[in-house]
Amino acid sequence: MKKLLVIDDEASTRDLLKLSLEMEGYTVFVAEDGPKGLEIFARENPSVVLTDIKMPGMDGIEVLRRIKEQSPDAEVIVITGHGEMTLAIEALKLEASDFISKPVSDESLNIALRRAEEKIWLRNRLREYTEDLERLVKETSEELVKRHELEHNLIQSSMDGIIANDRQGNIIIFNEGAERIHGYTQEEAVSKIHVTQLYPEGQARQIKKMIYGNEYGGPGRLINYSVEVLTNTGKLVPILLSATIIDDKGEEVATVGHFKDMREVKRLEEELVTSERMVAVGQTTAGIAHGVKNILHGMKLGAFMIDTGFDKEKPESIRKGWDLVRKNINRISKMTKEMLSLASTTPPAFEVCSLNEIVEEVCELMAEEANRRGIRLVLELDPSLTQVTVDPDGIHTCLLNLVTNAIEAFPEDASGGQVTVSSRDEGGAGVHLQVRDTGQGMSEEIRERVLENLFTTKGARGTGLGLAITQKIVHEHGGTIQVESEPKKGSCFTIILPE
Ligand code: ADP
Ligand code: MG
Numbered sequence: 001m002k003k004l005l006v007i008d009d010e011a012s013t014r015d016l017l018k019l020s021l022e023m024e025g026y027t028v029f030v031a032e033d034g035p036k037g038l039e040i041f042a043r044e045n046p047s048v049v050l051t052d053i054k055m056p057g058m059d060g061i062e063v064l065r066r067i068k069e070q071s072p073d074a075e076v077i078v079i080t081g082h083g084e085m086t087l088a089i090e091a092l093k094l095e096a097s098d099f100i101s102k103p104v105s106d107e108s109l110n111i112a113l114r115r116a117e118e119k120i121w122l123r124n125r126l127r128e129y130t131e132d133l134e135r136l137v138k139e140t141s142e143e144l145v146k147r148h149e150l151e152h153n154l155i156q157s158s159m160d161g162i163i164a165n166d167r168q169g170n171i172i173i174f175n176e177g178a179e180r181i182h183g184y185t186q187e188e189a190v191s192k193i194h195v196t197q198l199y200p201e202g203q204a205r206q207i208k209k210m211i212y213g214n215e216y217g218g219p220g221r222l223i224n225y226s227v228e229v230l231t232n233t234g235k236l237v238p239i240l241l242s243a244t245i246i247d248d249k250g251e252e253v254a255t256v257g258h259f260k261d262m263r264e265v266k267r268l269e270e271e272l273v274t275s276e277r278m279v280a281v282g283q284t285t286a287g288i289a290h291g292v293k294n295i296l297h298g299m300k301l302g303a304f305m306i307d308t309g310f311d312k313e314k315p316e317s318i319r320k321g322w323d324l325v326r327k328n329i330n331r332i333s334k335m336t337k338e339m340l341s342l343a344s345t346t347p348p349a350f351e352v353c354s355l356n357e358i359v360e361e362v363c364e365l366m367a368e369e370a371n372r373r374g375i376r377l378v379l380e381l382d383p384s385l386t387q388v389t390v391d392p393d394g395i396h397t398c399l400l401n402l403v404t405n406a407i408e409a410f411p412e413d414a415s416g417g418q419v420t421v422s423s424r425d426e427g428g429a430g431v432h433l434q435v436r437d438t439g440q441g442m443s444e445e446i447r448e449r450v451l452e453n454l455f456t457t458k459g460a461r462g463t464g465l466g467l468a469i470t471q472k473i474v475h476e477h478g479g480t481i482q483v484e485s486e487p488k489k490g491s492c493f494t495i496i497l498p499e
Contacts, residue, residue, distance in 0.1 A: 409439025
């Protein structure tokens with residue numbers, strides 16, 4: 001009877017699977033965690049393993065990795081929970097035969113098991129065949145060709161592409177799987193095309209080197225090498241390649257390659273990226289809607305005041321209302337500008353300029369506002385900082401955002417507060433631009449989120465885009481941004497630009 005091992009930390013899943021699999025005629029072993037499962041695997045050597053992915057301690061991925069290390073031919077089916085697509089894909093990459101999702105239905109279980117059984121059967125036949133192949137290649141009498149017809153059919157029906165070439169690189173075997181991957185028919189391929197035509201320029205030669213070399217599964221073998229092959233129309237298809245050299249009494253006669261089509265795995269991966277992007281889009285849209293709603297609220301209030309002013313002939317109310325409307329027009333225009341600059345893909349306009357000059361410009365621009373609030377704005381410029389290559393407008397924007405935030409870190413009537421802007425040439429460690437304030441500081445939770453798009457603690461007065469833009473510009477310069485802060489003591493933002 002066929003042996004099967006179930007590894008799952010949930011007793012109910014274990015029992016259920018054991019029951020239904022025994023009815024299918026398997027001898028079922030169960031384990032409640034990875035280490036116990038591996039122990040049973042080593043002892044009983046079951047042909048199929050069903051393992052949960054999420055388990056405390058050793059997870060299913062690790063179990064899969066170790067089982068495949070011990071016996072690459074074991075068929076491992078992983079059981080995934082809802083939303084564990086990333087893990088499922090990782091498992092497929094590690095050569096899991098299949099994945100089924102929880103709750104496990106009889107139907108998906110049966111399909112997965114049937115596929116695993118088929119693979120085992122095919123592989124056994126293929127092994128026999130491969131051992132026999134040297135004869136097929138060498139002897140060409142009618143008689144032998146007939147004898148090999150059965151095995152030939154087996155090769156043909158394998159899901160994977162199987163291609164063999166002789167020493168000169170001429171294709172001698174090209175199965176249906178290979179047809180599906182490469183787009184050539186067997187008639188077009190066998191004896192007609194050269195193995196190098198199946199790969200991008202130069203790739204075949206490199207693969208040959210790897211087969212002969214030691215690093216990828218020992219000399220004469222290559223195991224699960226991830227590579228792209230060429231179709232008849234010049235398209236690239238990702239595959240996993242395993243290859244063996246067939247020799248006869250030390251004389252090399254042919255090379256056989258197994259091509260595992262990875263398009264489906266790649267597609268799943270791309271789908272995952274798309275769905276993650278959709279989540280990000282959703283969050284951004286919600287953030288924008290929130291900001292716009294705040295602004296709209298201010299505008300409605302303004303309009304209401306203007307209306308009342310006209311009705312009751314109160315010019316004071318009209319003036320106040322109009323003030324409010326104008327302020328909110330400014331807000332929304334600032335927000336749109338910022339969003340556009342965040343979404344812009346034009347590269348920065350680099351030019352040679354003086355960073356100290358940019359710092360001075362920004363401080364001049366902010367001097368009045370700082371003064372109005374009773375904040376001292378101090379400059380500490382490094383005189384040894386000479387010309388650098390940056391996008392001056394971009395760096396200007398960054399510093400303006402940091403200094404604005406620093407000033408906003410104080411209450412309206414802060415006296416005794418200080419904002420220090422400094423530049424420093426750190427030699428090999430890059431150029432540092434630092435904005436330090438003695439304002440309200442931030443809690444750890446806030447500090448961790450400040451660089452996020454649309455994150456603001458300023459309600460309608462903030463857009464939450466300033467630091468996101470700053471970070472984008474700094475990254476475009478190949479630099480980094482550091483944030484330190486202590487509640488009630490102050491904050492310190494440092495931009496580090498490469499020299
Ligand atoms: P906004 O200023 O529009 O809120 P930013 O991206 O510029 O957006 O800043 C995000 C948030 O980071 C601010 O709302 C604030 O909570 C926090 N923050 C930024 N700079 C400072 C600072 N110097 N001191 C305290 N908090 C700050
Ligand atoms: Mg800001």
